[in-house]
Amino acid sequence: MKGFWRKLGRRFAPEEEEKIDWEALMLEADLGLVLTERLTELLRDEGLLRKPKEAEERIRQELRKILAMEAPKVANLERPEVILLVGVNGGGKTTTAAKLAFLYGKEGKRVVLAAADTFRAAAVEQLETWARRIGSGFVAGSSGADPASVAFRAHLQAEEEKAQLLIVDTAGRLATKHNLMLEAAKIRRTLAKRDPQAPHHVWLVVDGTVGTNALSQAGEFHRAVGLSGLVVTKLDGSAKGGMIAAVMEELNIPTLFVGTGEKIEDLQRFDAEWYIEEFFGG
Ligand SMILES: Nc1nc2c(ncn2[C@@H]2O[C@H](COP(=O)(O)OP(=O)(O)OP(=O)(O)O)[C@@H](O)[C@H]2O)c(=O)[nH]1
Ligand SMILES: [Mg+2]
Structure with a gap:
């Protein structure tokens, strides 16, 4: 992730510093309209618009407040805890499912991966290859099978295997986004039949390079299925990470x-x- 200043390709000469347009800069950095307006107002009220050093420090302080939210504990229950991954195509769901299985596996949790993307055979293979490499359990449906039934079966298997964690990968490539939401909601309802608490976590996997688009995606998925967290991918590229704070502020x-x-x-x-640090880095 490139820093705020570096990303904007800017460094201000001392004589320019007083004229910094904070509002424009924050919008460019993908902090979103709501957060940008609030922060601009705050800088104005506190008389910091012409004091770049103090203004930056004030924004840091506010970001710290916005981002101070405790991460949920994962895999602490008697029954398999379920993480449902949703998101639009190419965001990184399948890769993230595997990465999470690897991470929790390393922490000693027994993990089952469920390939509930039954629309693309390649998607199932992709996850199966990962599962084999990581040594986690794996459940797939046949091509075209009902993704919700795959999730249901995977939960059964996770219980049988006494897995602590079931990670469900879903399709991102349905005909319409509306279908995508319906599908995710159906998987959610079906899992709840196995365990009223499941899925314990519904995480949106979103490509960090899409900037504030991620904010509208998060809003849509949140209304349709209720999100409890976000995984932001591809922050290694020329990512626009500002939306992380925007999503926290707005949603x-x-x-x-x-x-x-x-x-x-x-x-x-x-x-x-x-x-x-990354946000301001540079
Ligand atoms: N550089 C980088 N690439 C990533 C990251 N996460 C995923 N990718 C790549 O992004 C591409 C898409 O990832 P997938 O995991 O297949 O995405 P998906 O959301 O499952 O896609 P669909 O199944 O089509 O919905 C792959 O080439 C991944 O290797 C990341 O954090 N950084
Ligand atoms: Mg996938």
């Missing part, structure tokens, strides 16, 4: 993990201080 959904590459270990727990 109150925490970012839990960030993807920083294509390899299995390229997933990190979200760290607010790291984020703020």
Whole structure:
């Protein structure tokens, strides 16, 4: 993730510093309209618009407040705890499912991966290859099978195997986004038949390079299925990470993990201080 200043390709000469248009800069950095307006107002009220050093410090402080949300505990129950991954195509769901299985596996949890993307045979193979490599359990449906029934079966198997964690990968490539939401909602209802608490976590996997588009995606999925967290991928590229704070501000959904590459270990727990440093870095 490139820093706020670096990303904008800007450094201000001392004589320009007083004229910084904070509102424009924050919008460019993908902080979104709501957060940008609130922060601009705040800087104006506190007389910091012409004091760049103080203004930056004030924004850091506010970001710290916005991002201070505790991550949920995962895999602490008697029954398999379920993480349902949703998101539009190419966001990184399948890769993230594997990365999470790897990460929790390393922490000693028994994990089952469920390939509930039955629309693409390649998607099932992709996850199966990962599962084999990681040594986690794996459940798939035949091509065209009902994804909700795959999730249901996977839950049965996870219980049989005494797995602590079931991670469900879903399709991102349906005819319409509306179908995508319906599908995710159906998987959610079906899992609840196995365990009223399931899925314990519904995480949106979103490509960090799409900027504030991620905010509208998160809003739509949140209304349709209720999200409890975000995984923001591809922050290794020229990502526009500002939306992480925007999603927190507008939807109150925490970012839990960030993807920083294509390899299995390229997933990190979200760290607010790291984020703020990266955001302003440069
Ligand atoms: N650089 C980088 N690439 C990533 C990251 N996460 C995923 N990718 C790549 O993004 C591409 C899409 O990832 P998938 O995991 O297949 O995405 P998906 O959401 O499952 O896609 P659909 O199944 O089509 O909905 C792959 O080439 C991944 O290797 C990341 O954090 N960084
Ligand atoms: Mg996939």
